[in-house]
Amino acid sequence: MRIEEEIKQGRNFENPYERLVVNIMFTNSWVVDEQTKVFRPFGLTNPQYNVLRILRGQYPDVCTVNTIIERMIDRMSNASRIVDRLELKNLVERTVCKTDRRAKDVRITEKGLLLLEQVDQALTDWLKRLTHLSEDQVNQLNENLDALRSK
Numbered sequence: 001m002r003i004e005e006e007i008k009q010g011r012n013f014e015n016p017y018e019r020l021v022v023n024i025m026f027t028n029s030w031v032v033d034e035q036t037k038v039f040r041p042f043g044l045t046n047p048q049y050n051v052l053r054i055l056r057g058q059y060p061d062v063c064t065v066n067t068i069i070e071r072m073i074d075r076m077s078n079a080s081r082i083v084d085r086l087e088l089k090n091l092v093e094r095t096v097c098k099t100d101r102r103a104k105d106v107r108i109t110e111k112g113l114l115l116l117e118q119v120d121q122a123l124t125d126w127l128k129r130l131t132h133l134s135e136d137q138v139n140q141l142n143e144n145l146d147a148l149r150s151k
Helices: 016-042 046-058 065-071 079-088 110-130 135-149
Strands: 092-096 104-108
Touching (some): 046 065, 104 110
16 A cells, blocks of 8 residues: 555655655554564563564673664663563573673573574564565665665
8 A cells, every 4th residue: 555545645745755754654663563563472572572682693692781782773772671671581681791890791591592483483474474575676675775774
C-alpha cells in the first residue's frame, strides 16, 4: 500500500524527498511494532534484544557498557538500565573490569544464549513475511538506505 493511503494523506507531498522521509519514518515504526510482537512472548524489548545480540557477538569475551552503546541501533536507549534488567532476568552477568575497576564487564549467560536461539527462530519465521520482495529488490533497498546515510 502506498504511504499516502497508509497515513490517509489528504494532500500531495511537497516533493519526493518529503515523501521519502515520511515513508522511512512510517516504515521504521511498522518494523519496530512488528518486532515488538515477536519479542514480547520472550519477555524482551527491542533494545534488550539488541543488547543480547551485541553480547552474543562478543561471546565468550566480555563487553563494556560503552561498547554496547557504540553498537546499539537505538543509541538513545539507556544501555545501563537495559543491562540491569537483563541481569535481573539472569540473561547477562556483570563483573568488575580487570583493567578499570570503575567499569563493569558484561557477558551474556548460557540462559541468554538459549533464549536468543528461541528468539532467532521466531524472528526467522517473521522475516519470511518479507519474501514477497525479490533478493534484487532487497539488495537495492539496502544500497539505497546506505547511500542515504552516507552524507
